Amino acid sequence: MRARGGWLLGLDIGTSSVKGLAITPDGAVLATASAEHPMHHPQPGHAENDPDDWLRGVAAVVARLIATDGVDATAVLGLAIVAQRDPWVLLDARGRVLAPAISWTDTRTGPEVADICARFGRPALIDRTGVLPIPGLGLPVLCHLARTAPDTLAAARLLLSPKDYVLHRLTGLVGTDVTTPSRSVMNDLRRDAWDDELCAAGGVSPSRLPPISWQPWQCVAQLPAAGAALLGLRRGVPVAAGGGDDQAATLGAGAFAVGDLCAGTGTSSDWRLVTSDETPDSEQARGDLARHIVPARLIFEVCIESTGSSLRWYRDALGGGADYAELIAEADAVEPGAGGLVALPFVSGAGRAPWFVEGASASFLGVVSGHRRPHFTRALLEGVAYQYPPTLDLVAPGRDPTRPIVLVDGETRSEAWNQLKADVTGIPIQTPEVAESAALGAAILAGQVAGCFASAADGVRALVRMRHTYEPDPARHARYGELRARYEGVVRAIATTYGTVDS
Amino acid sequence: VETLVGVDIGTSSVKALLVGCDGTPHAESAVDYPLARPRPGHAEQDPEDLVSSTVAAVRGLVDRAPAAAGRVRALAIVAQREPAVLVDRRGAPLGPAISWLDRRSAAVLDEVCTQVGRDRYHAITGLAPTVGSTFSSLAWLHRNAPDALEAAHRLAFAKDYVAERFTGDRGSDRSTGGRSGLLEIATCDWSAELCAAAGVDVALLPDNGSRPGDAVCRLGPDSARLLGLPADAIVARGGGDDPAAALGAGVIEPGTLCAGTGTASGWRIVSAEATPDPSLRTDLAPHVVGDLYIREAVISSTGSSLRWLAEEVAPDLASAARRAGRNPTADLAVLAASVPPGAGGVVFYPYLDGAAMPRFDADASGAFLGVRGGVTRAQLARAVFEGVAYQYPASVALMRGYGLEVEHLTLVGGEALSPFWNQLKADVLGLEVRVPRIASAAAAGAAMLAGLACGAYATPDDAIAALVAEAERYAPDPDAHVRYLELAAAYDAAGDALAGAYAALARSPA
Secondary structure, eight states, X not given: OHHHHXXXXXXXXXXXXXXXXXXXXXXXXXXXXXEEOXXXXXXXXOOEEOHHHHHHHHHHHHHHHHTSTTOOGGGEEEEEEEEOSOOOEEEOTTSOBOSOEEOTTOOXXXXXXXXXXXXXXXXXXXXXXXXXXXXXXXXXXXXHHHHHOHHHHHHOSEEEOHHHHHHHHHHOOOOEESSGGGGSSOEETTTTEXXXXXXXXXXXXXXXXXXXXXXXXXXEEEOOHHHHHHHTOOTTOEEEOOEEHHHHHHHXXXXXXXXXXXXXXXXXXXXXXXXXOOOOOTTTOOXXXXXXXXXXXXXXXXXXXXXXXXXXXXXXXXXXXXXXXXXXXXXXXXXXXXXXXXXXXXXXXXXSBTTOBTTOOEEEXXXXXXXXXXXXXXXXXXXXXXXXXXXXXXXXTTOOTTSOEEEESGGGGOHHHHXXXXXXXXXOEEEEXXXXXHHHHHHHHHHHHTTSOSSHHHHHHHHOOEEEEEOOOHHHHHHHHHHHHHHHHHHHHHGGGTTTTTO | OXXXXXXXXXXXXXXXXXXXXXXXXXXXXXXXXXXXXXXTTOOEEOHXXXXXXXXXXXXXXXXXXXXXXXXXXXXXXXXXXSOEEEEOTTSOBSSOEEOTTOOTXXXXXXXXXXXXXXXXXXXXXXXXOOTTSHHHHHHHHHHHOHHHHXXXXXXXXXXXXXXXXXXXXXXXXXXXXXXXXXXETTTTEEOHHHHHHHTOOGGGSOOOOBOTTOEEEEOHHHHHHHHTSOTTOEEEEEEEHHHHHHHHTTOOSTTOEEEEESSSEEEEEEESOOOOOTTSSSEEEEOSSTTOEEEEEXXXXXXXXXXXXXXXXXXXXXXXXXXXXXXXXXXXXXXXXXXXXXXXXXXXXXXXXXXXXXXXXXXOOEEEEEEOTTOOHHHHHHHHHHXXXXXXXHHHHHHHHTTOOOSEEEEEEGXXXXXXXXXXXXXXXXXXXXXXXXXXHHHHHHHHHHHHHTTSOSSHHHHHHHHOOOOEEXXXXXXXXXXXXXXXXXXXXXXXXXXXXXXXXXXXOO
16 A cells, blocks of 8 residues: 555755655655765865765665665655755856855854954844854855855856755756755845845855745656656656755654744754744844744754764763763663763853853863763763753743653664653653654655645644653652752853863 | 881782892882772772782782792881771771771761861861861761771771781881871870760770881791791881881981872971971871971872773773783873873863862862863873872972972872873973882881881981982973973963862752
């Protein structure tokens, strides 16, 4: 019946890999696949991708999916691509790629951010575009190119996002959807249009940018012959406009209604609240506001830096060859409070939520003889989790604490780690069955263009299932309340040391 | 030439030295034993480990230099002065000895000292009230485990517990009670008042009327067989480890200084006066020589930080080093030396057991700051070495405040075996570091006491002339010193800021 009923194809072009999912409209996962692409670092701080690696990655993932038993290539009902939104692909008049695409992880554009903020005012920029201007975003990268490679920028007749570049190669279309420009710092959030003044600051006129004309769930093409050949699929497959990766991950976590909250747990932790409020956080500048891939909804996204990156550093430097599962299992045997040891997990700083402190670095405090590796690990896990409650207060003040939070991505593989977060926050934590939440969000869009789902809500009901709910333990939650007060006292006390010893 | 044996029972190992009366070193051996840490903050030693490790260490000397061991004229044992063994009527221990590193008695000590009066305690003992002292741990036992104290027939200090196994003699000496918190410093008698405050009957304590270097008895056939030494060898009364180390470093003149390096780093000034330090920053204790005293100030957790680093941060290195028969610290030094000064911005505060000299903050605890992505284990290791060395300049300044002219620093103990470590300290201090030929100064001091007991030496000066050889010298590198001055200034400034964090950590419910 499934083969007869066909399947949906969701694709996600991420920072380090393309991920894909083949799923039936009633929610049975037929196959998942991924293909890594290289990040090039020609100089320290530089990070670039070959745009055609993304296209090759998409083709490789589709090839792997349809090579899986039970996946009939001819039975695909619809496809959608979602992607990172920040990089620009520069194309010449004949549609050829002019230069590598500068990644959002590239750190060279700090001076440009300062210039832009000085010129337009940071609050005004946030108010216009919704996004906090930081290095690696669209406009700072264009300003950098205008200064360092003006000829290349002048030769670019068309600038596309990664997703729109791949769509362009598959369908010949030139366009973008209302969610993808949300990290360009060149968009007008409320009008879903390019901002002429900001585009001019980047040295490009809106005529060289794709029109913002699509809704993510809209069918923009029937897959033509050339695209079908590239992907090994039949001609005529309905293709959705697609959208941003974080938006898709939010939908893939089942979050589409106002007040729904989910968080990605990768290198950093990104908290995403679904809202209908179009007012950016321009004065307090704590998070980004962008359109959701669901009608009339937006996402307020707040980032905690250094969560996954702190754990990775710890595992590599102090884990003695143990993997995350082994380290967390050891730590789970230690009582809450880690025997008095406190870790501030700021290996990449604490410039974002909830502390917004410049120049922070990680530290371990309260170390006494008798503290062993499990105490350190537990302190680090607790240090990450202690950042959740103040971040929650900031993202969704006054939210009903019985309403669950959905967590996605790597950290959710550990049951003990999920439970610890539930205990610290006092809020039920849910984890979905499908870990590739951005690809799953894309599959919901694919189902909408295939006519399987009348709405995103229908798609969520059919495809998003929760694997487990972690209920907070009241006694532990009370204990963590005391411990967290202590932790916050320590965070405040050592803030004055940043930039002294480690500069 | 006849020979002497000196034994030093430390916190983590027993060290034994076999040396000719003329100063020729024949053999050294060390046997590690575990410090049990059943809970964070607790630290205990099994009394049987002390005995068996002493036997093993002496037998190690015999194995290494059997001919010289056959000519042993005398033997002495010195030891850490805090741990006490409660024994029953038959001499069997009633439980583990609570180590001086143990911190469980902090609250009890506070309470008892308030009852006695801190000034009164200090005036009697010459000591600042210290968690982990015999006084403090006994007071804890009195309140939390009174059964052991009630069942006790008598109390033996670590060294006396071990020596009794070889001699049958239960006596102690003038210097061993020097850090117990139970001794009247002016008279060197036990204080009935403080014993009562701790909840221990003064009658449980040993007779301490004799002096280090007095002859106790001959070893006799059974003990001689056990240890592998001649039966007619004289067992000398030993003493406290730190005063013995001062003797072993040749420091017996009032106003002279040496620094020991063990689990903690004890700095010792010889004094002829039994006047307690009103600032409470130095402790006063009997020397092992004459009617002299030593003033002691301790940098806490120096060696224990390195040991902790080896066990918890680099256990693979530590076990590889042990398999190859090396001291893990030497391998850590190689690791630390592989990265430049400054440790990539990481700093370490070595207050794993609280901070004494130079910060004197009982609330302090250990900390790593400045960790960023990409920081390596080598940088963490270097930060630990540097963090210990950064305690030295302020400590020298403190010593100068007592009127001492410090123009170089004599270092003894295990750390002094590492050239990297000595050079780092010289560079941080900007002073020459000198190391005697026998770095195991406490064991050397014990051998000197043995030599005094058997008549090999007529006076302590004779013993020093025979055993303390010209030092190795490490001159500071001027460029490195300038760099470390900057780094240490930043380190101290952040250390000041950390005081607030220590208070926040200590106040709270962990």
